[in-house]
Each structure stands twice: as C-alpha cells, then as structure tokens.
Amino acid sequence: MTLLDIPLISAIIFTPLFAGVIILWIDGEKKDLIRGVAISAAVIALVLSAFLYFSYNAQVDQIAAAQSSMDAESPFTATQMFADGLAFEERYSWLSTLGISYHVAIDGLSAPMVLLTGMVAVAGVLISWNIDERTREFMAFFMFLVAGVYGVFVAVDMFLLFFFYELAIFPMYILIATWGWVKLREYASMKLTLYILVGSVIALIGVIAMVIVADEFYRSEAGALLLQDAIEAGLLPATADGFSFDMVQLTLAAEGGAFRQFGYLGYETLSFARLWFPLIFLGFAVLAGVFPFHNWSPDGHVAAPTAVSMIHAGVLMKLGAYAALRSGVQLLPSGAQTHLPWIVLLTIINVVYGALIAFRQRDFKYVIGFSSVSHMGLVSMGFATMNVTGMSGAGLQMFSHGAMTALFFGCVGMVYDRAHTRDIPSLGGFVRKMPWVAVAFIVGGLTSMGMPGLSGFIAEFPIFQGMWQASDVISFQLGGVTIHNYYAIIVIMAALGIVITAAYVLRVTGQVFFGEFNQARFHDVGDISVVDRAVLLLLGIPLIVLGMYPAIMAPMIETGVLPVISILAGGV
C-alpha cells in the first residue's frame, strides 16, 4: 500500500475531527498533552495537504494539455473539464435516496485553499500555545472548526458543502464568545453567526430548488439523453439518476441549460438562474464580506482571539468566496452573466470604502479587519470579470490574502499580548523590542499594497488586467440605456483603493513599529518566543515564494478556473 492508496482527503478532514474528540476526553489539567495532540493533528493535516498540493501541481501540465485538446463540440465540454480536473477523488454513498454522497476531491481551485487551511491551522494552534483558560475546550473547538473548513474546500457535493459549512459555524461562535475580547465578544460573535447563517440557509434553499429543477431537466427527453451520454463517458457513476446534489451532475445540468430556461414560476422573462443567482451568490458572499453584508466582519475579527481571527479572515472569508464561485458562478452561469455586472459595483465599494475606513481607525486590529473587507472585494471583483485572467487573479488573491491577513492578525496578536493595548497612537518604536514582528508586518504590508516580488502583486495585477479585458465585453443595461466600458472606470477606482491601502499600511507601520518608544509604559515588553517566530515564518515565506515564483500556483489555479470559464462561455 502506497501513500496514494490511503484516502488522503478524508484523512485531512478526519484528523482534526478525531483530535477534537480525543481532546475533549483528556483531563483538562493536562494542558501540554492537549496542546501536543492539537499541534500533531494540525501538522499531520498540513503535511498531507502539502503532499496533495504538490502532487497535484506535478500533474498540472497534463491537465492543462488535456483541457486545451478538449473536444469543443461535445455537449459537456465544461463538465468534462471539471470532472477531469478532480484528483484524489473519494465517493461513498451517503443518502442515496436523495442523491447525496460523500464525494470529495481537489482541483486547481481548491488545492491552494486546502494548503492555506493547513498553514493557518498550524499557525493558529501555535499562536494559541499560551491560552491557559480552558485549554481543552479551546483546542477541541478549534480542531472542529478546522475540520469543517477543510471539508468545505474539498466537497464535490453541494449537500456535503453545506454540511461542513454549517459545521464550522458553531465552533467559531463559541470560540469568539468564550475566548474573545471581553468588551465585544458576545455582541460580535452573535452578529457574525447570524449574518453568516442567514446567508447560507437562503443559499441552501436555493440549492435545494436547483436540484429539483435539475431533476425535472433530467426527466425531460434532452436531459435524459445528456445524462445517459455523461454516464457512458464515465463522468457520472452508472447509478446516477436525476435527483442529485453532486456538483459534477449539477454542472452538467447547468451546461445543458437546465437553469436558463425561461418561464420559471410562470414568468416569461424569468429563468431559475436569474431569480436565484443573487440569493445564492450573495448568500455565500456574506461570509466573503461583500458590501453591504460586510458589517459582521470587522467586529468579528476584532472580538475574536488571535488564532480565530487568523483562521477567520485568513480562511473562512475565502470559504464564502469559494462557495459563491462554486454554487453561484459555476452552477448558474447565465445568472452570473445577468447579475455580476451590477454586483461588481458592490465590490468596488468594498475595495475603496473598506480601505478608507481602515485608514481612519485608531485600533490596530480594526485596521486589519477593514483591510480584509477591502481586499476581499478584489476577490469578488475578480469573479465579476468572468474571464480567465481575472478569475485566476481572484484565486491567487484568495491564497495570498489568506496568508497575508493571517500574518497581520498574528502580528497584531503578538503586539497586543505584550503591550496590552491596540491603540495605534500610544504604540511606537516596537521594532526595537520585536524586530521579527516588525519585519513580518512590513512584508505583509508590502504584499497588501501589491508590491512586485510579493504575492499580492501576482494576484492583484491579473484582477486589474482581467477587469480591463472585460471592459470591452461586458455592458450593463439600466432603464433602456446601455452602459459600456464601465469596468474600466471601476478598475481605475480600484487602483486608487490600492493607494489608500499603501497609505494606511505605511501609517500603521510608522506609528507602531517606528517612532518614539514609550519606555515608561512598555518597559516590561519583551521579544516574541520561538513558537511565535515559527508562525511568522510559516505565513510569511509563502508570500515571498509565491511572489518570486508564481509558476508554483498560477498554472494550477488556471486549470481550476477554466471549467468555470468554459461553462460561462457556453451559458449565454
């Protein structure tokens, strides 16, 4: 038995899950044992994720070659591309009556996210090393949270995706409410939980309705034929029937045009995709912090304990964007074409408004919180380009911002733990006490400004380029007037948003790490520990590596994006 025979993806999900259960059974006083179990589980999951990532990366050339030689005349080119891109697939029947299966795999889009989750999870456990109050419960819930997040990224079944999505939410609530910042935690944790759940359950109803529409489609003559062909081509198991939550099968229905037929609910100009796309896309995008549903995010991030802020801003927000891309753009392409041209307006508000508010903050952590809102706007903006360049940029931005924000929150946590204040004007000169943190923060800051040589540039440049390309293609109809080329205006505004980012990053860096050190107040502030340095390295190095050598990720993400683009092209 080689390593490849083990169900690797399940191992990644279940390692933290079992670790969490084991931790709950350990005596609460044996704190080192608890930490040991947690860090072992997180490291095992990270190692396995890295293994998955690099073995997938080794196949990327073949996948890309297969994609470019795909038969364009086939009725299910895009579905084929999507299915061929899946690797390390595992599929077990779960609830066959309702077409639900435990179907997990990775593709070009999810592999980087899995790796990111692994990194942030390890960093999160390390940075929580000194949590002394009820360590057992903290670590157990943190492990459950991590398991849920992994699950969402690898799910290839819509039901499974929801299952893990909602599985992640409760641990997050309890982590913030119990170990968060005393002043804000109860309010912020509840607000965050309710915001996210409202969005996701509405999307859940949308997905149920989608499955039912797909089922009707597969019962029609054309649909039945398509399903039969797809089964013969080996895309779907022979047992597949119409009613299924499987993403491959739903993608097939989308490509077959099931969701763009007009006459939905008896209205002639309404199709399923037109009605439900905004609800499903924005339902998930709540978690990605899209304006005007971003309100939970800064409070939530500030209230959370450092490890949870890291995983929340670093990974969970991507989870929303990822799910919105999968269930929104990929499954409802015609809806995306109708609605993304106005949703892009929300994303520019995110970028500029988020950056402006971040500039105004006095609280160190709020700056980072709002900067997340601003940067996540770029991810959604990348989706809205609906072309390969822009979407690949969005994929890269998800990874880059994830590592960068986790790094930021790590730095903030380290400063706060020692200085006991996050008030920017009263801090200053910390570079003398914590040189590592200062360097890490500057690396993160430069990434966030999109400095070439760091991953932010690799990610943001394609998004802007994609916007520019899309500008000629996409137009927007408003009351009989067609507006052209407004993507170009938006992208210019977004570029200005980057200038604001540079302003607040430099301001914070200057005021916190340089300038006058208040010896009287901070005389007992010491340097960070070895464990903390490991966190900074773990999150900082990928930013530089990806910036210097984008080929390590960009081609992979492109293979993940191509099926989505292909279905968008066919879904007019």
Place this chain on the structure above:
Amino acid sequence: MSFSLWPSLATIAPEIGLTLLALILLFLEVYLPKERRVWIAYTSMVGMALLALTPLIWSPPVGGATAWGGMVRHDHLSQVFKVMILLAGSLTSWMAIDSTRLSKQGEFHFIIVIATLGGCLLSATADVIMLFIALETTSIPLYILAAFHRNEARSIEGGMKYFLYGAFTSAIMLFGLSLLFGFTGDTSFIGIAAALSANDGLNQISILVCMIMILVGFGFKISAVPFHFWTPDVYEGAPTPVTAFVSVASKAASFALLLRFLAAVFPEGILIEGQEIQLFWVNLSAAAAAITMTFGNVVALVQRNMKRLIAYSSIAQAGYALMGVTAMAQSGESAVASVSFYLFMYTFTNLLVFAVVLRFAAVSGSDDIRAFAGLSRRSPKLALAMTIGLLSLAGIPPTAGFFGKFFLFTAAVDAGYTWLALLGVINAIVALYYYLVVVKVMYVDRSADDEVLIALPQPVSWLLGVSCVAILLLGTIAVEVIYDWTRLGASSFISALSAAL
C-alpha cells in the same frame, strides 16, 4: 371479510405487550417494599424498550393491511411511529429514575405505559371511532400526569389548564367527526373519502366547517397556534419527564394521525361544488405552519425560564413539521418521510434536553436560564449534552436536527412551497439566536456556584450518553438507514391509499 385471530393479534402486538406491562407494574407496586420500588421504573423502561422491537418482529406486509374490522392499519408508517413512541415512553421512564419524587411511584409509570398505549393506537388509526378512543386514551393519562405533583400549585394549574383545553377541543373535534359521519354515513377514513367523492349534493361550507372543527382537535394536540395557550404553562408546571413525554410522544402520535387523516379522508381529486377540497387543508396547514413557527420562535426570544423556552421552541418545531404536512399533497412520499424523520430525531433531542433540565433543576432547584451560568465548569458533560441537544433543535450539523430540517425544506420546495421553506430557514435563524444564548450562558457566563460540581448519577449519565450518540449517529452515518425506513413507511402508506381510492 373473514376474521382470523392470530394474524390480527400480530397487528397490535405492542399494544398487547403494553397492557401486560401495565398489569405487571401494578403488581410490582403492591409487592415490592417501598425502598425497592425504583425497580418499577427499571421494569417500565426496559419493558417498553423491548416492546419497541415488537413492531419490527411482527413486521407489516408490504403495502400494509387493515385489521380489527377496519379499525387499525398495520403498515410501515405505523411501524415507524410505534417504535418512536415506545422509545419515547421508555426514555421517559428512564428519565423519571432521576426524579426523587417520581422514581418510586408505581402509578406514574403505570400511567405512562397507558399513555404510550394510546399513542401507539393513535398512530395506526384508520377509523374515526378508533381515532377518538385512542386520542382520549393518550390524553386522559396525560391530564393526570401533568397534575402529578398534587401539592404544588404550578403543577395543579398546568394539569387543570391542560384538562380544560383538552376537553374543550376534544368536544369540538368530536362534534366535527360526528358531522362528518352524518354527511357521509361512514366512519372509516377510506369510506368517508369514498362517500365524499361520490358527492351526492354535499355543501362546500359544511365540509369546510367539519374540517376546521376536526383540525381544532389536532391543533391542540400538536400545539399549533392559536391552540397553543396551554403549552407553556403545562410545560412549566408538569413534572419534567411528563413534559418531555407530552412534547415528543403525544405530539408524534398526533402528527401520525394527522397525516393519515388528511391524506385518507380528503385526498386529491374530491370536488365539492366544483371546489377541490384538498386545497382547504393544504392552505390551512400552510398558514398554520407559517404562523406557528413564527409565533413560537418570536415569543421564545423573550423567555427567561428554560422550560418555557423549550415550550415555545416546541411550538415552533410543530410549525416546521406542519410544513411537511402541507407538502404532503404535492410531494407525497418525501413529505411524509420528512415528517416521520423529523419527529423521530425530535424524540431523542427533546428528551435529551429535558433530561438535562431535570438533572440541573434537581441540583440547583431552578429552571431559570440564568441559573445555567457556568454549567460548563460545574459539569462539562451536562453542558456538552445540552449543547448537542440545542444544536439539534437548531438544526446545526453534525446533529440529527440538520437532516430533520433539511428533509422538511426539501419536501416543501419540492411541493412548490419555496416561500414557506424560506420562512422556515429565517425562523431557524431566529431560533438559533435563543439557543445560542443558552449555550453562551453555559459556557461564557460565570456564577457564584462555579466551583460547585454537579454529580451525574449512573442512570442519568447513560441516558445522556445514549441520547447524544443517537442524535449524532442520526446526523451522520445512521441517517440513511432511518430515512429509508421512514421512506418505506411513507411509500407503503401513500401507495396503499392511492390503491384504495
């Protein structure tokens, strides 16, 4: 139709067993010395758990059969519900072991067994006469049990309210049933439907009035708005195990009957004065579902007492289940299966929550929500069990409640009630808020008694453990088995009906 005794006995095997069990409990009460009477509780608990196997042993034929002169149906739907109700009875007796005032009361367990008997019959009813008898066999024991703590004003008040409301709504229901008999000249569900579809000069309004009067009775039993007023007072006042039993077993049996009655008596295609009669109850039930879940959840938001909170939450839960009843007209099988599954998982969930409340009240003497502060420090296991129970009520994975709600929403969307499903999920969020508040109180808040640990006696720990495992299994790997079983019940029920009509 010739009558053969042995096959007929098999159709009511659990009921026969329950009668014998009740007699055994009476004898035990007489013969056991006072200090050993806790054995009565164990006998009752084990007895009902074993009896829960009987519907599986004497499994119904495919498609089901009617027995005892058309009085009871012996099909997989009744199998599902009988197992559910017997398990609920068994867990209730188990829970009562923890109550110092109930564990040694032989008559308490005796009455629970009788109420369970009524519930089993109710879920298999196929005739309005049987309906009323079974309904009263469940209700009257519960009136007594609600007032079981005779020297406690709250308990008496609860029992009295329950009795008055119950008697009143039963009377209205009985009136409706007799009107229906008057119009159709038949008492069996199928016979009534046949007479309705033959339709010689029936008046639309009169049938509608009949239906509403009968639904009043159901509304009381399942505590749907506006017949819910008794619920919080009875839940608060009655001994906790009784509350648990009322909230699960009695409700499950009533839902089983409601499904049977509506699907059999007012099926699709009966036109009276050109009006599709099925639409009446579908719309009524949709409205009741919407109002019940919204009202229950909104009022639950302001509760301070744990038992009242659960009472309003259980009103809301009935609203969700009514969504499945509404969907039954359009999506038949999946809707019936979703209601059955929902009630199945709800049995374990609610019993778990009440077991925690009972244990906590026994130690702290209070069921105020604020008294739960610091529970996670005083007893991590109790807090964890409560959390699992509440998450299941809220419908968060990996608990059974997630699937329960998911099936209901799927059935509703499938039947074209997307608006109802959307209202349902919004309600689920409202509900999540007040459940999370309780979780927060247990985990985050501190109290003066933080250091006072709460002991868990063996029977309680096992009860909590078994229920938690059941909830988690139903939410993960066991879901397929149970769902397919409820689905089998639903399909045998629906197909037998369409064959009979």
